[in-house]
Every structure is written in C-alpha cells, then in structure tokens.
Amino acid sequence: MNSDYINIALADDDEDDRFFFTEAFDxxxxxxxxxxxxxxxxxxxxxxxxxxxxxxxxxxDLNMPKKSGLECLKDIKATKRLSDMVIAIYSTSASEEDIENTFVKGANVYIKKPNDFEKLKKVLSEVVTTNWQYHTSGLNKDNFLLRL
Amino acid sequence: MPTPSNKYLRTAFIAGLFVILCIGGFTYKHISELSQTSKVVKDNYSLRNELELIISNLKDAEIGHRGFLLTHDSLFLNPYEESLQKVTSNLVKLDTLIVSNGEQVEKLKQLKGDINNRFKNFDKSFSLANDDSILTRDLLFLLHEGEIRMDRIRADITEMLALEQRLLTHNQEVNEKKIGLTPLFFYGLLIVTLIILLLAYVKMTTDLKALKESNVELEIFEKLTKQSEIVSNTSTWVWYIEDNEFEFSDNLYRLIGEEPQSFEPTLENFYNYVHEEDISNLGEQVNMMMREEELPFTSFRVVHRDGTIRHLKAYSKLMDDTEGDAKMLGVTIDATNEVENYRIIEQRNQELERTNKELSAFNYVASHDLQEPLRKIQTFMSRLESKEKDHISESGQVYIQRMKSASARMRMLIEDLLQYSRTNTSEKEYLKTNMNMLLEHAKTELIDSIEEKHAKIICDDLPTMEVISFQIQQLFINLISNSLKYSKDKVPPVIEITHQEVLSKDINEIKDSLYKYHHKITFKDNGIGFEQAYAEKIFLLFNRLHGKSEYSGTGIGLAICKKIVENHKGVIMAEGHPNGGASFTIYLPFLK
Structure with missing residues (x-):
C-alpha cells in the first residue's frame, strides 16, 4: 500500500461529472x-x-443504471471487509428522502453536486481533508448534508 | 288483538245480557208470587164458604132433628143424616184448607170439639125421644144445651171468619205493596238497558267513523307507498313464516323487469331472475334468514328478460309486536345507481392516484433530470469564465454573464416549482409543533439575507399547533423572504409578527368555518407595499407585480404560501399600500 497517495473512488454513470471530478482533483x-x-x-x-x-x-452517485448507489451502500455496509470505508454520497438531488435513507444506511456525508466548478473544488478538498476517523463519532443528521 | 273499543263493546254486551236476565228472573218471581197470592185468596174464600156451609148444614140437621122430635116420623131423619155427613165432609175440606195457619188450626180444633159435642147432644136427645113422645124435663134440658152449643159453634165460626178476613186483608196489603213496586222496578231496568244500548250505539258510531277515517288514511298511505316505491326504486315484501308464503309489492316485480303480480310470489320464481353468480350467496343468506329470522343488508344482481343487469339490495326484520302469525317485513331496493356511482368514484380515484403518481414522477424529472443538464451548463460556464477568460472577447464575456443569470433564474424556477409541487404531496402528517421553533428555523435559513439587509424581526410568543411542520416552516421562510425582498431601498426592513386567538364568527372571512376558533398570525413589514387591488392576485401562480429586472422572483413563493395555508384549512390574506408596507394575515383553525 502506497501511503503517499490517497485512494479515491467515484462511481457515477455521467461522463461529464466524472470529467469534472478528475479535473477538480487535478x-x-x-x-x-x-x-x-x-x-x-x-x-x-x-x-x-x-x-x-x-x-x-x-x-x-445515487442514480445509476443496473445498480443504484443506495444498493451499493447497502452491500458495502453489509460486507465486513468494506464497512470501514468512508462513503460520501454525491448526487444531483438533495431530497429529504434520499438524505434520510443514506444517513440511516451508514453513509458519512452527503454532497449535493454544486453548479460551480470552484465550489466543487472546495467541497472535494473539504471532504478529502476531513479526518473521518475523528469526525464519525460526532456524526448526526444535521451536519450530514455538507454545506459550504 | 282486542282494541279498547272491542273491550267496550264486549262489556256493554255482557251488561245488557245481565240486565235482561235480571228482568227475566224478576218477572218470573213476581208472576209466581202473584199466582201464589191469588191461590191464597181463593183458598180463603173457599174456607169461608165451607165455614158458612157448616152453619147451614148444622141448621138443616137441627131442623130434621126438631121435626123428628115433634113427629117421631123417621122421614125427618133423612135430611138430618145427610146434613151430618155434609158437615163431616166440610170439616175434612177445612182440614186441607187451613194447614198453613197455626191460630186457625187451634180454632178449628175447638170448632170440631164443639160440633162433636153438638152431635153428642143430638144423639142423647134421640135416645130420650125414642122412649116417650112427650117432651120430658131431660129432653128440654138437652134442647137447651143443644141451643147453647149451637151458639158456641156460631161464635167459633164467626171468630174464624173474622180471623180469615184479617188474614185476607193482610195478604192483600202485602201483595199490593209488592205489585206496586214492580212497574217502577221494570221501568228502571228498562231505562238502564236503554242507556247501555245508547252508549254502545254512540261508541260504535264513533268507532265506525274513526275506522272509516283510518281506512281512508290507510288507502292514502298505500297509494303514497306505491308511488314512493316507484319513484325511489324500492319495493317491499312480507314473508309469513308459519305458512311459508310470500307477498311481493308491485314494484318488486318492476325492479326485476316484470308486470306487477305477473307470477306467483315464491322464492323459486324470484330466483329465476337472480344473476347466476349471486344465486348461491343469496340462497345462503335467505336460508340464514329463515333460521335466524333476520336478513342483514344483502346485495345481489338480477337479470331482466331483456338482459339488463340491475344491482339490488335487500334487508328484512322480524315484525316483533304481532299477535299470532309471525312475519318478516322486507325491503328490496335498486342500488344500481349507487353501485354505478361508487364504480365511477373508484375509477376517478384510480385516475387521481395515477395523476398523483405522474406528478411525483414529474417531481423526480424536475428535481433530477432537469437540474442535471442545467448544473452542467452552469459548471461548464464557470469553467469557461475562469479557465478560458483570456481567450474570450469583452462582448463574449457579457454573453457569458447573461447566460449565467438566465441559467441561475432557470434553477430558481425549477427549485420553486419543486417546492410548490411538494406542498401537494399526499403525505400530510399533522404533528403538535412549537411554532416558535419553526420560526427560528426559518430565520436560520434566511440568516444571510437578514444580516445583509440589517433586518429586524419582532415576534410575539407563538402557540403550539398541529401542523405539517416543514410546510409551515416554508410558509414562514417565504413570507419573511418576501418582506426582505420587497424592502425599501436603504431602509432596514422591520418585520413584526403578531399572534392572537380569535373567535371565527367575529371575522368576516372565516365566519362560516366549521371551527370555532382560529389562530391569527400577522406578518407586517415596512417595505414597498402594493396596490390593494392586487391583494388577491399576488397569490396566483407565476403572478408578479414587478419587472424581473427590478426584483428577482419566480411568482411562486406566495402561491406556495396560499397552498400551505389551505392544506391547514386556513385562510391567508394580504393588505398593502404603495410605499406603506404590506401585511399578510393567516388564520389557522384549531380546536379548543
């Protein structure tokens, strides 16, 4: 395991979003x-x-073909080997229902895809630099949705 | 069932019968008493007659006796003997006639003794007279003695006659008394009988009149029932349990498409018209009815001869206050329209449900699919603005700015529309919520623009109410942001929120409400206000009073407010003056 790099994964069916995501990290x-x-x-x-x-x-991402983000979240949390992974929901919608469901299923943070590239960069850097080990203990529904 | 008038008639009849029997009895008694009396009188007269005959017979005997004494001729002895025999038979008759009277019996005994002595005197004088034809001293003495005895007999008889006379007078007095009362008694009885007859007659006449009247009423009622059965598509039937016989009303025949009374009213005949799918169920219900003597509401279909299918509903109950034969009274109604209406409503409900589903699908499309490309346009524009800034001309930069504000406006529209459709959702959970808390949340949501505009919000203590909390919070947000948006230039906005409880009937707008009380919450600001003429228009969807360039807005915010208040069965009203501020009043009903 190379500890110099943070390993980040994104599951999103939208090509543009994947493009913004990689560009932002670049x-x-x-x-x-x-x-x-x-x-x-x-x-x-x-x-x-x-x-x-x-x-x-x-x-x-929540809305994906074949297998939705919510189903993935459920499977991941049910697998012991994967259950410690920090999961950030990255979705266009921020409906109460989606937020509630993903929070209950054990996601760490909920990000509503921003409509400004600078904001996107800010959000991603915030999530990456947060010490989730520490943050998890204070997790509650009110700060689950990331606001900037 | 004995009616009161029947009872009365029976009593009158019994009383009349009794009176007539009384009259018969008394009449018999009086007549027999009368004949008794006349017999007594007759006996009395024959007794007197016998007594007088005794005297005359004794006189005849004396005459014969004297003649013999003078002549010694036995010719005189014949009348003498005859008279003696007559006297004896007279005495026998007297015996039978005076049996009943004690005093007279005594007297008769004395008379018999005296007569006997007289006869002895006769015999003695005869024995003396036989020896000698001359009247001796002894014979003279005997004649004297005979005379004295004869006087005594006369006195006896006179006494008896006098006694008999007294008895007769007494009897006559008693009879007169009795007979004198009889006509009065009969007359009285007759009057009583007549009165009873008269009363019975009056009673019968009034009863007959009442009967006639109720007959007429019954006739009217029957006709009305027939009419109303036809008009309301109902029918009636009777089941005589003992005889297991049915009686169908005319309209029951019509309900199954037949002429009234066109067939024998039996279950079998009726079943011919019942839809084959419903026969077994109806049969079960009817069998249960025959056991339990009650038929709950039972629905079934009938098929007319022309194939028309109608939905019928039957109900029946035991008539429990009958004497004698028990019967069940049933009602069968044509419920086709009801069923049809129910079906239509169900269909409409399904349509509505489908529309709702479509609406929430649209929600999703609006929230996700529409926002997605917009977000990308905005992101790419922000890329263009920052990364390619140096390569774009100045007018190109302006175009980008215009595109940015247009897409920002589009985002606002989408978001507001979403909010509006969210207020339509069927999940309406009314929970007891502290309104102060909702107002605090709303203020937190708007903290940026409140601080930016240096706005002041003054607020009464608000009550706890049963509301859909996220909707009321949205209502507060929209009203406050509305006031913030339409504030006067360079004047810090002041928003006053007041609350009071009001009686519904005191307020014109809510006086017809079903609720007695309302919460009145007023949001009053010092902003630019509006013309009162637009007070109702501002709540309409997409309705704006100002140009887009002057004040940003979608024209949805107040429409959402109206919808939310209506969801809570309340009323919202606006009041404004140009440049004099606006106030929004909300009335929300509550139960005390």
Missing part, C-alpha cells in the same frame, strides 16, 4: 489517485475482488 494538486466506475455493478466487482486495493474514500 487542479487541487492533492496527492491522490482517482478510480472511476461507470455503474454500481462495476464498482462492486472491483471492491469484492480482494486482490484490489480498497479506496479510503468512495464518492457514490
């Missing part, structure tokens, strides 16, 4: 390695293969 100049997945099936296949290195931070 510009943030963090020592990070970004893994991209086009849908939930692809993501779970990768995670379930024990030969692969697990990302420390997973950005999960």
């Amino acid at each position: 510009e943030l100049k963090l020592k990070s390695k970004v893994l991209l997945f086009k849908d939930g099936i692809e993501l779970m296949e990768y995670l379930n293969d024990s030969d692969n290195m697990l990302p420390s931070l997973l950005f999960l």
Whole structure:
C-alpha cells in the first residue's frame, strides 16, 4: 500500500461529472489517485475482488443504471471487509428522502453536486481533508448534508 | 288483538245480557208470587164458604132433628143424616184448607170439639125421644144445651171468619205493596238497558267513523307507498313464516323487469331472475334468514328478460309486536345507481392516484433530470469564465454573464416549482409543533439575507399547533423572504409578527368555518407595499407585480404560501399600500 497517495473512488454513470471530478482533483494538486466506475455493478466487482486495493474514500452517485448507489451502500455496509470505508454520497438531488435513507444506511456525508466548478473544488478538498476517523463519532443528521 | 273499543263493546254486551236476565228472573218471581197470592185468596174464600156451609148444614140437621122430635116420623131423619155427613165432609175440606195457619188450626180444633159435642147432644136427645113422645124435663134440658152449643159453634165460626178476613186483608196489603213496586222496578231496568244500548250505539258510531277515517288514511298511505316505491326504486315484501308464503309489492316485480303480480310470489320464481353468480350467496343468506329470522343488508344482481343487469339490495326484520302469525317485513331496493356511482368514484380515484403518481414522477424529472443538464451548463460556464477568460472577447464575456443569470433564474424556477409541487404531496402528517421553533428555523435559513439587509424581526410568543411542520416552516421562510425582498431601498426592513386567538364568527372571512376558533398570525413589514387591488392576485401562480429586472422572483413563493395555508384549512390574506408596507394575515383553525 502506497501511503503517499490517497485512494479515491467515484462511481457515477455521467461522463461529464466524472470529467469534472478528475479535473477538480487535478487542479487541487492533492496527492491522490482517482478510480472511476461507470455503474454500481462495476464498482462492486472491483471492491469484492480482494486482490484490489480498497479506496479510503468512495464518492457514490445515487442514480445509476443496473445498480443504484443506495444498493451499493447497502452491500458495502453489509460486507465486513468494506464497512470501514468512508462513503460520501454525491448526487444531483438533495431530497429529504434520499438524505434520510443514506444517513440511516451508514453513509458519512452527503454532497449535493454544486453548479460551480470552484465550489466543487472546495467541497472535494473539504471532504478529502476531513479526518473521518475523528469526525464519525460526532456524526448526526444535521451536519450530514455538507454545506459550504 | 282486542282494541279498547272491542273491550267496550264486549262489556256493554255482557251488561245488557245481565240486565235482561235480571228482568227475566224478576218477572218470573213476581208472576209466581202473584199466582201464589191469588191461590191464597181463593183458598180463603173457599174456607169461608165451607165455614158458612157448616152453619147451614148444622141448621138443616137441627131442623130434621126438631121435626123428628115433634113427629117421631123417621122421614125427618133423612135430611138430618145427610146434613151430618155434609158437615163431616166440610170439616175434612177445612182440614186441607187451613194447614198453613197455626191460630186457625187451634180454632178449628175447638170448632170440631164443639160440633162433636153438638152431635153428642143430638144423639142423647134421640135416645130420650125414642122412649116417650112427650117432651120430658131431660129432653128440654138437652134442647137447651143443644141451643147453647149451637151458639158456641156460631161464635167459633164467626171468630174464624173474622180471623180469615184479617188474614185476607193482610195478604192483600202485602201483595199490593209488592205489585206496586214492580212497574217502577221494570221501568228502571228498562231505562238502564236503554242507556247501555245508547252508549254502545254512540261508541260504535264513533268507532265506525274513526275506522272509516283510518281506512281512508290507510288507502292514502298505500297509494303514497306505491308511488314512493316507484319513484325511489324500492319495493317491499312480507314473508309469513308459519305458512311459508310470500307477498311481493308491485314494484318488486318492476325492479326485476316484470308486470306487477305477473307470477306467483315464491322464492323459486324470484330466483329465476337472480344473476347466476349471486344465486348461491343469496340462497345462503335467505336460508340464514329463515333460521335466524333476520336478513342483514344483502346485495345481489338480477337479470331482466331483456338482459339488463340491475344491482339490488335487500334487508328484512322480524315484525316483533304481532299477535299470532309471525312475519318478516322486507325491503328490496335498486342500488344500481349507487353501485354505478361508487364504480365511477373508484375509477376517478384510480385516475387521481395515477395523476398523483405522474406528478411525483414529474417531481423526480424536475428535481433530477432537469437540474442535471442545467448544473452542467452552469459548471461548464464557470469553467469557461475562469479557465478560458483570456481567450474570450469583452462582448463574449457579457454573453457569458447573461447566460449565467438566465441559467441561475432557470434553477430558481425549477427549485420553486419543486417546492410548490411538494406542498401537494399526499403525505400530510399533522404533528403538535412549537411554532416558535419553526420560526427560528426559518430565520436560520434566511440568516444571510437578514444580516445583509440589517433586518429586524419582532415576534410575539407563538402557540403550539398541529401542523405539517416543514410546510409551515416554508410558509414562514417565504413570507419573511418576501418582506426582505420587497424592502425599501436603504431602509432596514422591520418585520413584526403578531399572534392572537380569535373567535371565527367575529371575522368576516372565516365566519362560516366549521371551527370555532382560529389562530391569527400577522406578518407586517415596512417595505414597498402594493396596490390593494392586487391583494388577491399576488397569490396566483407565476403572478408578479414587478419587472424581473427590478426584483428577482419566480411568482411562486406566495402561491406556495396560499397552498400551505389551505392544506391547514386556513385562510391567508394580504393588505398593502404603495410605499406603506404590506401585511399578510393567516388564520389557522384549531380546536379548543
């Protein structure tokens, strides 16, 4: 395991969003390695293969074909090997229902995709630099949705 | 069932019968008494007659006796003997006639003794006279003695006659008394009988009149029932339990598409018209009715001969206050319209549900799919603005700014529309909520613009109410942000929120409310206000009073407010003066 890099994964079916995501990390100049997945099936296949290195931070879109982000979240939390992974929900919508569901299922933070590139960079850097080990203990529903 | 008038008639009849029997009894008694009396009188007269005959017979005997004494001729002895025999038979008759009277019996005994002595005197004088034809001293003495005895007999008889006379007078007096009362008694009885007859007659006449009247009423009622059965598509039937016979009303035949009374009213005949799918169920219900003597509401279909299907509903109950034969009274109604209406409502409900589903699908499309490309346009524009700034001309920069504000406005519209449709959702959970808390949340949400405008919010203590909390919070946010938005230039906004409880009937707008009390919450500001003429228009969707360039806005915010208040069965009203501020009043009903 190379500790110099943060391993970050994104599962999102939208090509543009994946493009913004990688560009933002490029510009943030963090020592990070970004893994991209086009849908939930692809993501779970990768995670379930024990030969692969697990990302420390997973950005999960909710609305994906084949397997939705919520289903992935459920499977991940049900698998002991994966359950410690920090999961950030990364979605266009911020409906009460989605926020409630993902919070209950054990996601760490909920990010509403911003409509400004600078904001996106700010959000991502905030999430990456947060010490989730420490943060988890104070997790509650009110600060679950990330506001900037 | 004995009616009161029946009872009365029976009593009158019994009383009349009794009176007539009395009259018969008394009449018999009086007549027998009368005949008794006349027999007594007759006996009395024959007794007197016998007594007088005794005297005359004794006189005849004396005459014969004297003649014999003078002549010694036995010719005189014949009348003498005859008279003696007559006297003896007279005495026998007297015996039978005076049996009943004690005093007279005594007297008769004395008379008999005296007569006997007289006869002895006759015999003695005869024995003396036989020896000698001359009247001796002894014979003279005997004649004297005979005379004295004869006098005594006369006196006896006179006494007896007098006694008999007294008895007769007494009897006559008693009879007169009795007979004198009889006509009065009969007359009285007759009057009583007549009165009873008269009363019975009056009673019968009034009863007959009442009967006639109720007959007429019954006839009217029957006709009305028939009419109302036709008009309201109902029918009636009777089941005589003992005889297991049915009686169907005319309209029951019509309900199954037949002419009234066109077939025998039996269950079997009726079943011919019942829809084959419903026959077994109806049969079960009817069998249960025959056991339990009650038929709960039972629905079934009938098929007319022309194939029309109608929905019928039957109900029946035991008539429990009958004497004698028990019967069940049933009602069968045509519920086709009801069923049809129910079906239509169900269909509409399904349509509504589908529309709701479509609406929430639209919600999703609006929230996700529409925002997605917009977000990308905005993000790419922000990329263009920062990364490619140096390569774009000045007019190009202006175009980018215009595009940015247009897409920002589009985002606002989408978000507001979403909010508006969210107020429509069917999940309406009314929970007891502290309104002060909701207001605090609203203020937190708007903290940026409140601070930016240096706004002051003055607020009464608000009550706890049963509300859909996120909606009321949205209401507060929209009203406050409305006041903040339409504030006067360079005048810090002041928003006063007041609360009071009001009686519904005191307020014109809510006086017809079903609730007695309302919470009145007023938001009053010092902003630019508006013309009162627009007070109702501002709540309409997409309705704006100002140009987009002057004040940003989608024209949805107040429409959302109205919707939320209506969801809570309340009323919202606006009041404004140009440049004189606006106030929004909300009335929310509550139960005390």
